[in-house]
Amino acid sequence: MSEQSITNFSMLDPRVSSDPYEFYALLQKECPVYEMPETGTFVITKYDDLRQVLKDFESFTSDVRIAARGPQANLQQSLLTEGGGWEHVPTLQRTDPPVHARYRKLVDRVFTIKRVREMTPHLDKVVNDLIDGFINTGECEFNDNFAMRMPGIIIAEQLGLSPDDVTTFKKWADAMLGAARAPVATEEEIRNNASIELEAQLFLADIFEDRRSAPRDDLMSALVHAHGDDEEPLNMHELQNLMHQLITGGFETTQSAINHGMWTLVRYPEIAQQLREDESLLKPFIEEVLRWESPVQFLARQAKKDVEISGTMIPAGSLVMVGYGPANRDEEKFGCPHQFDLERKGVGAHLAFGSGPHFCPGALLARQEMMSSFKYITQRMDNIQLAKPLPSPVHNFSMYFLPMNDFHIRFDKI
Numbered sequence: 001m002s003e004q005s006i007t008n009f010s011m012l013d014p015r016v017s018s019d020p021y022e023f024y025a026l027l028q029k030e031c032p033v034y035e036m037p038e039t040g041t042f043v044i045t046k047y048d049d050l051r052q053v054l055k056d057f058e059s060f061t062s063d064v065r066i067a068a069r070g071p072q073a074n075l076q077q078s079l080l081t082e083g084g085g086w087e088h089v090p091t092l093q094r095t096d097p098p099v100h101a102r103y104r105k106l107v108d109r110v111f112t113i114k115r116v117r118e119m120t121p122h123l124d125k126v127v128n129d130l131i132d133g134f135i136n137t138g139e140c141e142f143n144d145n146f147a148m149r150m151p152g153i154i155i156a157e158q159l160g161l162s163p164d165d166v167t168t169f170k171k172w173a174d175a176m177l178g179a180a181r182a183p184v185a186t187e188e189e190i191r192n193n194a195s196i197e198l199e200a201q202l203f204l205a206d207i208f209e210d211r212r213s214a215p216r217d218d219l220m221s222a223l224v225h226a227h228g229d230d231e232e233p234l235n236m237h238e239l240q241n242l243m244h245q246l247i248t249g250g251f252e253t254t255q256s257a258i259n260h261g262m263w264t265l266v267r268y269p270e271i272a273q274q275l276r277e278d279e280s281l282l283k284p285f286i287e288e289v290l291r292w293e294s295p296v297q298f299l300a301r302q303a304k305k306d307v308e309i310s311g312t313m314i315p316a317g318s319l320v321m322v323g324y325g326p327a328n329r330d331e332e333k334f335g336c337p338h339q340f341d342l343e344r345k346g347v348g349a350h351l352a353f354g355s356g357p358h359f360c361p362g363a364l365l366a367r368q369e370m371m372s373s374f375k376y377i378t379q380r381m382d383n384i385q386l387a388k389p390l391p392s393p394v395h396n397f398s399m400y401f402l403p404m405n406d407f408h409i410r411f412d413k414i
């Protein structure tokens, strides 16, 4: 890495957000808790600091609505309610213990090991059907034809949409994630996103009502009915908010993880061969992909009181970006962190799914989606290469994620 200074970088620069690792390494060395000059937001970059912040919900709340909410978010919320929809109320990810536990218990009943095991043959089928769609052509645009569709189809099915509706579903997810994609949106973009989100809410409300009286074996039914004798069922406001989190939490993240797994195979063909020869390597491969190019680079917290982290005072009320991406490249935790190492010891300690009370409830499902994907990709495709150079920068701008698109590959059919 070249000699650089922190002031040469801005997290709002699309080239930095697309390839942030040199900046992260500098921050970790010189300023592990960094106050962004552009926004005054504090950025946590070290592994141990991140674990401390994620655990300490007394000092760092997940309810960042007040700190994060500006005129843009206010407009979006009022457009939703004016249209007969539901504004965002804090549930699950936006709550702290003990309130958080109520929502978390319900969601954990849905994403059990048993349920993911039962889903596995279906995940395998979805993967193979998608590969069937392009295998004979010897090339494809991987993001649209596979990485987006695989998790999209699974969640769409769980929501009661047809798998053919995955593009509608993608449109909803993109609108819901609008603010994360473009922190400074025009009024027209906000209005457009709000009207798409409203369409999603009204559709989901009908499905929830339907599943209340006629449960099926899907996620919506499980959420409507996931309560014990002594517990109040979730109301529509809460259900809508949970759906928002499941859609935004489960789609773009898994899509990104699958894209980055494929990009790894393109860069290291010998790893594709190793996976082909020894299926037991799939698990360490997936964990190292999640560590190396963490789909969620950052999320937000708000300091409830003055707190000192690694010698930096974070004043009460500050918005704090918790850095899963930088923590997973922390040299003090992972030796040679910028190297992809299939044999890395302790890779399972990565924080790609978070840590503490908000640890990702979809981790089992996401891991199985990746297992099924790379099992059949390596069995059915050989000699995978880029068919066109990747765009520059490789990733679309995002404050939180690492979204890839325009990912054209070619390969030999096995």
Ligand code: HEM
Residues within 6 Å of the ligand: 054, 062, 092, 093, 094, 104, 155, 245, 246, 249, 250, 251, 253, 254, 257, 294, 295, 296, 299, 324, 351, 352, 353, 354, 355, 357, 358, 359, 360, 361, 362, 363, 365, 366
């Ligand atoms: C590779 C894929 C995925 C990654 C990298 C990922 C990452 C994360 C991370 C880092 C968190 C912690 C948030 C925090 O600290 O505030 C989280 C929470 C969450 N994730 Fe995932 N996720 C993935 C897949 C999924 C899937 C498939 C679903 C559901 C279908 C899902 C649903 C959620 C929900 C609902 C939360 C909030 C949990 C809570 O606040 O208790 N995620 N995820």
